Amino acid sequence: MKDIKTHSIGGNAGRNRTHNRRVVLDYVRANEPTGRAEISKSCGLSFQAVSNIIEALQNEGLLVAVGHKTGERGQPAAQYKFNPESAFSVGIELRPDALICATLNLKGDCIYRERLAISDTSPAKAIPEICDMVDRAIVKIKRSREQLLGVGVVMPGPFGASEMSDLEAAIVPDWDDVDVQKVFEEALKCPVIAENDATAAAISERVAGVASAIDTYCFVYFGAGLGLGVMTNGHAQRGAFGNFGEIGHVITQVGGNECSCGNYGCLETYASRISARKFLAVRGIDVSSGAEMATLLEQNNPDFIEWIDIAAKHLSQAIGILENIFDPETIVFGGAMPDAVIDALIERLELPQGSVANRKHRTIKRVLRGSSGHFTAAIGGASLIIHQTTTPSIAVYS
Amino acid sequence: MKDIKTHSIGGNAGRNRTHNRRVVLDYVRANEPTGRAEISKSCGLSFQAVSNIIEALQNEGLLVAVGHKTGERGQPAAQYKFNPESAFSVGIELRPDALICATLNLKGDCIYRERLAISDTSPAKAIPEICDMVDRAIVKIKRSREQLLGVGVVMPGPFGASEMSDLEAAIVPDWDDVDVQKVFEEALKCPVIAENDATAAAISERVAGVASAIDTYCFVYFGAGLGLGVMTNGHAQRGAFGNFGEIGHVITQVGGNECSCGNYGCLETYASRISARKFLAVRGIDVSSGAEMATLLEQNNPDFIEWIDIAAKHLSQAIGILENIFDPETIVFGGAMPDAVIDALIERLELPQGSVANRKHRTIKRVLRGSSGHFTAAIGGASLIIHQTTTPSIAVYS
DNA sequence: ATATTTATTCAAGTTATTTGAATTAAGTAT
DNA sequence: ATACTTAATTCAAATAACTTGAATAAATAT
Incomplete structure (x- = not known):
């Protein structure tokens, strides 16, 4: 097992510059188009420091100028944005x-x-x-x-x-x-x-997806099993040994389905691609691909709908756990599962009332579907x- | 509600110095007594940089010299440690x-x-x-x-x-x-x-307790209810709105005890000071203080033992959740509960087998008792x- | 038209770092 | 004992990146 223990090191001029470049890039990423004075104020750097960094980023081609911001007093601010190519x-x-x-x-x-x-x-x-x-x-x-x-x-x-x-x-x-x-x-x-x-x-949802402006969120990943990725303040959590997020083996029903891990009632035995396949196999239906699941859903297949209902029930419990533990801005569902199936699962969730996420003045939905589809992992x-x-x-x- | 959203700012010479001072102090904290060359290697700073910082810390009185390290070749390294007073x-x-x-x-x-x-x-x-x-x-x-x-x-x-x-x-x-x-x-x-x-x-357990050398761990806090603090890589987790760690309202028994939050079966209704009081009140025993709980335990009171067994069962589930989600080095139990009661709870845990924490070559126990006693919160x-x-x-x- | 505001540029000045050469002091081998 | 090796330490200079301050440019507001 690889111990991924991290430790903090000291800073010097070079590391500082690397950091400041990232601060600038991160600000531009989330706020483009934007100008140097604005970045300077938001990032706690002098105008000159930002100016030098922008110049370098421009020379490297990472940023491009896109005209000037007019309509306000003062000299119009030159605007910059990412150069995607x-x-x-x-x-x-x-x-x-x-x-x-x-x-x-x-x-x-x-x-x-x-x-x-x-x-x-x-x-x-x-x-x-x-x-x-x-x-x-x-x-x-x-x-x-x-x-x-x-x-x-x-x-x-x-x-x-x-x-x-x-x-x-x-x-x-x-x-x-x-x-x-x-x-x-x-x-x-x-x-x-x-x-x-x-x-x-x-x-991936933060780089170019539904979480681009969200710093703290959970991502429930439908793979063969069920995984969890968590971002807090823009930083991904990894755990002490790189095994952070094994939510599939959280027990949502004591004494429930037998799991490959030896326990009974793991979430993954109710809500995962493998669980759907097993559930439907017993009923004589063979699904091996996501496309087949999408078809069953389209046909309103009662057995598949039953699986979705059960999965949604268990996922609702998991959401309660995640919200109460992580206090995230939102939870994203995604992974190797057709969008329509994920939407159906989200639709059938019974979001727990007793949750710190159950605020009156929410601006973002409690559960969102991810945007990168089933190529999610490679993306x-x-x-x-x-x-x-x-x-x-x-x-x-x- | 206060949004405690954080964002990264740029660095400059001054902020860099602040950071480097902390890097040095953190290293000394965890490794004292130690010398400048050693710090320099571990912290990725030049000897001179460390030397300047140590000198400043010494002048301020935060560090004191404590002789030289002998027994190895080369000039003996001057050793430093915290000056507690x-x-x-x-x-x-x-x-x-x-x-x-x-x-x-x-x-x-x-x-x-x-x-x-x-x-x-x-x-x-x-x-x-x-x-x-x-x-x-x-x-x-x-x-x-x-x-x-x-x-x-x-x-x-x-x-x-x-x-x-x-x-x-x-x-x-x-x-x-x-x-x-x-x-x-x-x-x-x-x-x-x-x-x-x-x-x-x-x-507090990291500053001067069982977790002084542990960077990633969970702390289960027995207050009136049940709380959770999590440290990852030496940084405390706070959530998007400062409500991180509401583990008390994680449901460990679907359709179980009614909770003040409106849900049924919250962990806190089985494993908290209030739950013990309620459980015993029904049996005609009145416990309002920790000392009384300690006495009941000493007397092997069967009702109290029963409560402990139930609490331990539910806490075991919570441990499974925490281990699988956070992948911590260990989990610490502590708070406003007598040490003996916490020890009894730990003793009766049935640690889940299907957990990423169930490694063969563990060096730290899966669950430890915290060291700061019932003054924990103020400390x-x-x-x-x-x-x-x-x-x-x-x-x-x- | 003139004043105000804001962005920008240019030219030092500052801070905290790194680098390199010289020195010190202990352990190790002969 | 003496010379050699290893490692910590000190001193002085060089460097990188940031900040500060004065001057300039180009808009909007009065």
Whole structure:
């Protein structure tokens, strides 16, 4: 198991500059188009400091000037925004049966994707395939490798299952004791971030999704099982050992369905793709793909509706837990599940009354559907890189 | 309701120095006695930078030299440690029936405490009383006001209940719409931090308790209800609106006991001081104080043991939730409950097998008892201040 | 037209860092 | 004992990035 313990290091002029660049980029990301004086006031930096940073970002092509803001007194402020085509990132999702690649521009728009079915996902086989995929993506979008900010590699957690008491069989075989980041940085010769699918998906909603202006939220990820990604003040939570967010094994019914983890009544046995398949298999219906689920829903299939009702009941409980524990601005549902099914689940939720989230003057709905569809995990991988380049690391509480 | 949304600001030389001082102090706190070269390596700063900071900290009296480290090659490294008496902080707990004051030295040792029973906790009455208490504390410990780092004010959450749908009656009346920090900074003329009891208690375990070397952990706080404080990478979680950690209203038994929040089966109705009182009242036993609970436990009172068993069962579920969601290094139990009762609860837990925390090679127990006893909240308040002075704000993930 | 406001530019000035050379002092090998 | 190695420490200079202050530019308001 990899201990991802973090620790704080000292700052110096260079690290400070990196941080300030990110502060500026993050502000522009959330408020574009915007001007230097405005950034200066919001970010607690002198006009001159901001001016220098903007100039550098412009020279690098990350920002572009877009005219001047008129209608107010004083000299019109030059406005800047992201130059979406100035840089890009690649996300790779490693699944037991396939590799998925998504390429995002700096604004987080998906500009290329590819799915490659493979049977052997062992590192020896998958790594060369992934390197080829990344190369293909760069060729397809007609960019140079210098514009590649990095690659985000996503695979299902929890990591380090081999050290655990059979909580979960390693979902992608042979990757358990691999230092994913290191291996890929060597193979791809560019910055790499490795992350689990739920957290990556959560970040993607902030980079270019429903949470772009939200700093604190939970993301419930429908994968094979059920995952959770949490953002607090714009920072993703990772846990002490990288296994943050195993919400699938939270028990929502004592003595309920038997779970692969050995317990009974885990949420994941009621609300996940696998749970739907099992539930319907007993009734003689075989669903293996998301498309089939969408069809059943369209047909108002009573068995599937029954599953949705049960899943929604258990998810409602999970929402109560998340809201009361995290006090988030909102909860986002997303992942490898058709939008229509997620909408149906959200529609049938019975949101708990006794929750700190049950405020009178809410501005955002308590539960939203994510925007990145079922490519979420790969897009999330690419989002990790973009998020890092625009996420500052000095937090000041006011 | 107060929105405590935070945002990152840019850095400059001064802020950088503040940060680096904290990095150094935090390292010394966790590793004392230690030397400059060692700090330099661990904190990613040049020897000279560390040297300058150490010199300043020494001049201010926060650190003291304690001889040289011998036994290794090279010039013996001068060792430094905290000077516990160089500074102090005061914590105030505001309860419905009393004010509690605790004073800590820089190492987090409690050097003075006072409990004052009051009936009127309205701001108009309580604020002058608290100012007097702080003054008395400074006189008692024979220090000057310049050495006061600040005051931490603690009251039960959730805050902003008036805006909520009766989740919880405001526990300390009339404080709901008060900007606690501002009001006390004006009254006390020193830095003030306001926090809920559970989070403050969690921080106290890091400042001088069982979690001094632990960066990521959960603290389950037994107050009137049940609270949760969470530390991730040395930073306390606060939620989007300051109501993080309302674990008491997580449902552990669907359709169970009726709760004041309107729901049924909330954890708090099984495992809290109030739940014990209610449980025993039905059986004709009246317990209003912690001491009485301790006595019942000592006498092996079968009704009380029954309550403990039930509480432990529900707490075990909560532990499963916390471990799977947060992936902490450990979970700490503490608060306004006698140590013996907490120990009895811990003893009777049935820790879930299906948890990411159920690792083979654990070094820390899954559940620990906190060390600060039933003055926890006030000590926690004082700890907030100490924590802030030693907690850096640039996090680097390695 | 003139005053006011705000953004911007240019040119120092400041702070806290890093770098490099020289010094000190202990342990280790001969 | 003596010389060598290792590591901490000190001193002085160089550097990077930010802030400050004065001057200028271009709008709106009176």
